[in-house]
Amino acid sequence: MTGYERGDIVLLPFPFSDQTAAKVRPAVVASPPCASEDLLVVAVTSVGDDLRPGEFPIASWREAGLIHPSFAKRAVASVSARLVRKRLGRLRQSDLAGLDAALRAWFGL
Secondary structure (H helix, E strand, O other), X not given: OOOXXXXXXXXXXXXOOOOOOEEEEEEEEOOOOOOOOEEEEEEEEOOOOOOOOOOEEEOOOOOOOOOOOEEEEEEEEEEEHHHXXXXXXXXXXXXXXXXXXXXXXXXXX
């Protein structure tokens, strides 16, 4: 078990889509608790000018521990829980429902 729960906002080095580097940024834990040291996470960004399908604003961003209005970004990664630098907060239930809808759209579920 990792100690992190689905909906937690964590700060970690998130890999670029081309895998050449990583950027420390907030991410949402999308995976349920399981017997693994890896987390499935969705990137969070403060740039929402050009949202792609499924990306959504985090309505309760302050309550989630974020310092700027933020958006769930269409970037999903599997990372070791040991990379987490800090737990910032947790999504409210309404924002977690948005994450569920986004994941269904992105994965065609």
